Amino acid sequence: MSEKKYNLKKTPLYNKHIELGAKMVPFSGWNMPVQYTSIIDEHIHTRTKAGLFDICHMGEFFLKGPHAEEELERLVTCRISDMPEGKCRYGFMLNEKGGIIDDLIVFKISSEEFKLVVNAGTIEKDKKWIMSRISSKDMFADESEKIAKLDIQGPLSDVIVDNVFKNGVTQDLKRYHFKYVDFAGVKVLLSRTGYTGELGYELFFSASFAENIWDMFIKSDEVKPIGLGARDTLRMEMGYSLYGSDIDENHSPFEANLDKFVFMEKCFIGKDALLKQSEYGFSRVLKGFVCETRRCARSHFNVVSGGNVIGEVTSGSFSPCLKKGIGLCRVEKTFAVQDTPVILTDGKIDVPAKIKDVPLLK
Amino acid sequence: MVPQELKYTKEHEWVRVENGEAVIGITDHAQSELGDITFVELPQKDTEIKKTEALSTIESVKAASEVYAPLSGKITEVNEMLNEKPEIINESPYTKGWICRIHTADISEVNTLLSATDYEIYLKENE
The missing domain is CATH 3.30.70.1400 (Aminomethyltransferase beta-barrel domains)
Structure with a gap:
């Protein structure tokens, strides 16, 4: 990590993280909790019960x-x-x-x-x-400075949101929809969205109430605080891209295999370039991979097939659910096929893996 | 508090002398810094290793780190349990989570390593 500890911004929940004994790390200019107890425990808790994430930095x-x-x-x-x-x-x-x-x-x-x-x-x-x-x-x-964002994610998150706010509040809320909830005079935007692949909600409200609302959720026995470490492994199992790692200004959504989020029947900035890309093609595309063992490949490892470098790992970590190394890589299109065997290497460690469609966790 | 009877390195390895051989592991501080350990590449049994050479690679969810040989000698035994359950190092860094045993030509070489007190001072200085 090259980011310096000083000059880092703190979310309104910084003191809560310190009280909970979180390990704090620099992330995008913010001092954020990477884990409270263990990335693996926090990951599994989110997949089986419910996890609470401080996402005020967004x-x-x-x-x-x-x-x-x-x-x-x-x-x-x-x-x-x-x-x-x-x-x-x-x-x-x-x-x-x-x-x-x-x-x-x-x-x-x-x-x-x-x-x-x-x-x-x-x-x-x-x-x-x-x-x-x-x-x-x-x-x-x-309004980034004025708005707090909390994510509650996991199979029990609807029950927990109902318990904290009001019975039935989540009942008619469909995926990728939101509504406003009045909570003791605080206006909360409640959306059924998330970055984990689980049933889950994102809450937006005035930053001055961040600690109160955090406390309302964290007091439930089923809810644990979840750090950015597990947030990363949760999204990686689903094959969700992380900006700056898997997607960036040098690559189009087509090269990230994210065509379905591009509506080509309208005018938008960048469309001409995408049309050209459709016509002339492009060489590499983002795919998932699963390693053969618990050993992980990390960001910037080369993807090798038949002795030739055919791509690069963009995200890599351990999957607590699959108990193997997993991640995303940008590979030449001809190799971007389900179950293509590859070697992921940094020159010292060779990790055998297979190219996979996302999500990696079905 | 770190176990008083062990010797330590600044790279956070520990050494226990047992039946004239050196048992090697990583300290509680090291496992805590790494977080959940997910994979341990064990050294090869019966190979010779030189002090400060890479002995093992330990992977956690976030990163991979090297373990360096605190002494020179021959690897006589490795902790095969770590292949199945690398998290033993998190749970029990000083006992069940040992990595390997090294037979050294001169076991008194351990006296060149840090004492428990020196290691604790070193940890405090680098907090």
């Missing part, structure tokens, strides 16, 4: 006004015009070359108001990009 932007919809339509790859109020949708913001500036979730609050949830490390870059491409700066607001 960014929240708002686009408002009569032109918000049409301007957002040009800024992101997912379709906006057919979204009903209370719907969320995953997509990308692209540069003119088709490279991914960020991956994000759009929330349609009303016909004239949208929320964007963006990565922590890209807040400033995203803000600059959006400001330079919208017709009026007044329609944009960055």
Whole structure:
């Protein structure tokens, strides 16, 4: 880790993490809990019960006004015009070359108001990009500092959210939809979204209530706090991309095998480049891999087949559920086929693995 | 508190003298820093190793780290249990989680390593 310990930002829950004895690490300029007890225990707890994640570091932007919809339509790859109020949708913001500036979730609050949830490390870059491409700066607001975000994820998360807020509050909430909940006078945006592959919810509310709402959840016996370490292994088992590791400005959504989040029947920034890519093709594509043993390949290991380097590992870790090394890699298209045997190597360690479709955990 | 009867290195390995041989492991501090241990590449039995050479690789969820030989000698036994249950090192770093035994030409070489007190001071200085 090259990030310095000083000058790191703290979330409103920093003191809670210290009280819980979390191991803190720098992440995207923030001092964040990587684990409280054990990454493996926290991972399994999320898959079997429910885990609570401090995600206050992520960014929240708002686009408002009569032109918000049409301007957002040009800024992101997912379709906006057919979204009903209370719907969320995953997509990308692209540069003119088709490279991914960020991956994000759009929330349609009303016909004239949208929320964007963006990565922590890209807040400033995203803000600059959006400001330079919208017709009026007044329609944009960055509320990242004012809004707290907590994720509650796992098979028991609906019961737990019901217990804390109100019985039945999650009942009619479908995947990738959200609603507002009034909790003792605090307005909470409750969305059925997440980054773990489990049933789960993301909560957004005023940062000044972060500790109170954290406490309401953590007091349940079924809920454990989960650090960024398990967040990473949970998303990797599902094959979800991490911005900056698996996806970046030098690669398009097509090269990440994420075509389904790109709506080609509309105009958006980067579309021309994507059309060219469809016509002329591209060499490498993102795929999952599963190692033959518990031994893991890590980011930047080469992917080798028949003595030739055919790709690079973009994310690698141990899978607590599969009990093997897993990850994502960018490989030449001809090798991007289910069960293709490869060797993952850093020159010292050779890890035999097979290329896999995602999710890696079925 | 670290076990008083062991010797230590600045790379966080420990050595216990047993029947004239050196038993090697990693300290509680080392296992705690690594987090959940997921894989241990054990050294080859009957091979010769030189002090400070890489003896074993220990992988955790987050990263891989080398264990260095605290002494020179011949590997006489390895802890095969670690193949199935590498997490034993997390649970019991000083006893069940031992890595290997080394037969050295001169066992008094262990006296060049850190005492428990020196290792504790070293840990405090590097907190």
